Amino acid sequence: MKLHLQTLFVAVGLGIKRNWHIFLSIIAGLLFGNFLHENPTVFEPLVRLLNIVGQAFIRVIQMVVIPLVCSAIVVGISSIGDSKQIGKFGKKMILYYGLITVFAVVIGAVLVLGFKPGVGVQEFISQTSALEIQNQVNSVIAEQKGQIGNIFLNMIPQNPLESLAKGEMIPIIFFALIFSLALSKVGEINRPIVSFFESVFAATMKITDWIMIFAAPGIFALTTVAVSSFGLSIFSTISKFFAVVFLGFCIQFFIVYPLILKLFSKVPFSTFYTAIIEALLVAFGTASSSATLPLTIACCEKRGISHKICSFVLPLGATLNMDGTALFQTVAVIFLTQAYGVTLEPIQIIQIMILAIIASSTCAGIPGAGLITIALVLNGLGLTPQQLVEGFAFLFAIDRVVDMIRTTVNVASDAVVAAVIADNENEIDYDLLNNTEQYKEII
Ligand code: ASP
Numbered sequence: 001m002k003l004h005l006q007t008l009f010v011a012v013g014l015g016i017k018r019n020w021h022i023f024l025s026i027i028a029g030l031l032f033g034n035f036l037h038e039n040p041t042v043f044e045p046l047v048r049l050l051n052i053v054g055q056a057f058i059r060v061i062q063m064v065v066i067p068l069v070c071s072a073i074v075v076g077i078s079s080i081g082d083s084k085q086i087g088k089f090g091k092k093m094i095l096y097y098g099l100i101t102v103f104a105v106v107i108g109a110v111l112v113l114g115f116k117p118g119v120g121v122q123e124f125i126s127q128t129s130a131l132e133i134q135n136q137v138n139s140v141i142a143e144q145k146g147q148i149g150n151i152f153l154n155m156i157p158q159n160p161l162e163s164l165a166k167g168e169m170i171p172i173i174f175f176a177l178i179f180s181l182a183l184s185k186v187g188e189i190n191r192p193i194v195s196f197f198e199s200v201f202a203a204t205m206k207i208t209d210w211i212m213i214f215a216a217p218g219i220f221a222l223t224t225v226a227v228s229s230f231g232l233s234i235f236s237t238i239s240k241f242f243a244v245v246f247l248g249f250c251i252q253f254f255i256v257y258p259l260i261l262k263l264f265s266k267v268p269f270s271t272f273y274t275a276i277i278e279a280l281l282v283a284f285g286t287a288s289s290s291a292t293l294p295l296t297i298a299c300c301e302k303r304g305i306s307h308k309i310c311s312f313v314l315p316l317g318a319t320l321n322m323d324g325t326a327l328f329q330t331v332a333v334i335f336l337t338q339a340y341g342v343t344l345e346p347i348q349i350i351q352i353m354i355l356a357i358i359a360s361s362t363c364a365g366i367p368g369a370g371l372i373t374i375a376l377v378l379n380g381l382g383l384t385p386q387q388l389v390e391g392f393a394f395l396f397a398i399d400r401v402v403d404m405i406r407t408t409v410n411v412a413s414d415a416v417v418a419a420v421i422a423d424n425e426n427e428i429d430y431d432l433l434n435n436t437e438q439y440k441e442i443i
Pocket of ligand 1 (some may be wrong): 256287288290322325362364365366367368370371394403406407408410
């Protein structure tokens with residue numbers, strides 16, 4: 001049966017590998033979405049249908065995320081066993097994730113202060129931010145006020161089962177970490193639970209394999225629907241802002257990550273990007289690091305990084321490490337202050353960068369989350385309430401496209417950090433990683 005299915009898909013894809021299917025489906029989605037954008041009324045039912053297909057794809061991946069995260073952490077930590085080693089991995093993880101995010105906000109700040117994309121665009125922002133969006137964002141801004149104090153408190157679940165049911169990733173991870181540490185301390189009695197989670201992990205990875213069969217149509221549908229709402233001409237209207245954000249993402253992706261891989265490990269970056277390409281494409285299509293997590297784990301594990309590292313570093317990264325988001329937030333906030341002629345003192349720029357690091361790492365790995373938490377960074381910068389709403393609404397209108405790219409950056413950095421730590425700890429099978437010709441499809 002499996003063979004027949006594969007044969008069918010290879011036949012449909014003219015004998016090419018799955019990552020090419022996904023890549024081509026993104027291109028097709030961009031073009032078709034643009035076409036639908038220009039002919040909105042005729043094709044409305046089709047957009048609705050594609051929306052259902054795309055949402056179904058995201059839902060089936062999201063369906064496995066919580067069992068996957070819980071089982072990965074339990075199995076990973078109990079296989080590390082020794083709490084000293086866990087502490088060592090943890091410290092390295094915080095160090096590398098921190099380093100990458102600091103790079104991101106500094107790059108964002110330097111670019112936006114250097115290129116000044118916001119100067120002279122106030123009029124444009126007011127025109128773009130439609131009134132109905134302004135009404136929506138009012139409540140978001142109000143909700144985010146005063147959130148900073150609660151951020152750390154909200155990480156601790158009062159009731160882990162409630163957090164599980166609500167899908168709150170940070171409290172779930174917090175509990176899973178403590179639970180797994182405790183399990184690793186109680187000796188042989190932990191066997192039934194660990195075996196149970198080993199089975200859960202294996203089964204969720206199998207489901208991920210199956211889901212990948214539908215990656216190409218799913219990503220095509222998601223991309224088409226996203227582009228049909230804004231059209232490709234958006235790139236010319238928001239060109240200055242977009243160019244700066246995009247340049248920042250490119251520097252992070254093509255310079256900072258390769259540099260980090262080079263300085264701290266022996267992992268060749270081009271090989272590594274080939275190893276995680278399916279995850280990057282799915283990140284672009286879904287705009288969700290959480291939904292991409294099963295794929296990120298599958299790519300890293302099947303191509304040489306040990307389970308120990310993947311199961312510990314990647315779930316935490318998908319939830320806490322959002323350097324693409326931090327870069328975007330820094331650029332966006334300074335862009336708005338430029339547009340409204342607010343002069344920033346150097347201390348305020350530093351404040352924006354620090355808040356962007358905090359706001360990004362507290363945002364969930366789901367579409368649009370980085371835009372919601374930007375309200376944390378925007379408050380208190382001397383913008384009037386009206387400017388705040390207008391500016392936020394402008395970012396809201398163009399967010400999906402920026403989100404697709406920043407999510408790809410977020411996912412890449414999680415995998416890069418996992419690779420560096422795995423290298424440092426002798427947890428990479430280089431024969432597997434370097435043999436790109438022999439990479440197995442994720443199925
Ligand atoms: N969508 C992003 C992610 O999942 C978060 C964000 O909105 O910036 O990584």
